[in-house]
Amino acid sequence: MNQEMDLAAAKTIRRIVKVNHAGEYGAIRIYRAQIWVARRLYPDTVAFLEETLAHEIDHCQLFRDAMPARQARPCRVMALWGNGGFLLGFVTALMGRQGIWICTAAVEGAVHHHLDDQLLFLKNRDPELHTLIATIQDQELGHLNHALERLSTPTGFWSKALHQIITLSTNIVMWLSTWGDSTRMARELKASRQKTNNQKAA
Ligand SMILES: [Fe+2]
Ligand SMILES: [Fe+2]
Numbered sequence: 001m002n003q004e005m006d007l008a009a010a011k012t013i014r015r016i017v018k019v020n021h022a023g024e025y026g027a028i029r030i031y032r033a034q035i036w037v038a039r040r041l042y043p044d045t046v047a048f049l050e051e052t053l054a055h056e057i058d059h060c061q062l063f064r065d066a067m068p069a070r071q072a073r074p075c076r077v078m079a080l081w082g083n084g085g086f087l088l089g090f091v092t093a094l095m096g097r098q099g100i101w102i103c104t105a106a107v108e109g110a111v112h113h114h115l116d117d118q119l120l121f122l123k124n125r126d127p128e129l130h131t132l133i134a135t136i137q138d139q140e141l142g143h144l145n146h147a148l149e150r151l152s153t154p155t156g157f158w159s160k161a162l163h164q165i166i167t168l169s170t171n172i173v174m175w176l177s178t179w180g181d182s183t184r185m186a187r188e189l190k191a192s193r194q195k196t197n198n199q200k201a202a
Contacts, residue, residue, distance in 0.1 A: 033089030
């Protein structure tokens with residue numbers, strides 16, 4: 001039974017590294033496309049986008065380096081992540097600065113939630129990967145906050161709709177790439193939060 005559980009955990013860990021690597025690749029493509037447009041239309045946003053791109057390149061390499069020890073290989077649908085990312089970055093950047101901030105806030109927000117779920121799962125199962133993801137999550141949070149601070153308020157109907165569509169698409173691709181593990185981890189995190197709250201209330 002324990003061996004079965006270990007095998008299942010190893011499989012999930014493989015999926016985590018794989019999906020994170022693919023996600024970082026998608027992020028690289030989003031920011032590259034946005035930089036291409038921003039250089040021509042909103043040069044004031046380029047410094048942030050370039051710094052963020054450098055982080056994503058770094059994250060992508062770190063997850064790639066974490067693969068061999070965990071018998072993980074790059075995702076088979078990397079092209080989907082890459083092309084989807086490029087298209088998303090390009091279209092949102094053409095919508096204006098707000099398009100860039102909505103896209104960044106939605107993608108980085110979704111990523112942040114998934115990393116939270118993964119951290120809980122990895123805590124006692126793969127401390128090395130746990131530390132790596134915690135460090136990366138810090139930078140992702142910086143990207144998220146930068147975008148949130150620039151989102152205009154109150155949010156209009158179309159901005160809200162775009163935000164929700166991007167969040168949903170990111171979650172769907174994550175779910176597909178982890179074969180549903182992302183939902184199981186989210187459930188595990190929710191249960192653990194409830195347990196902590198109950199303990200506090202008792
Ligand atoms: Fe990243
Ligand atoms: Fe990021």
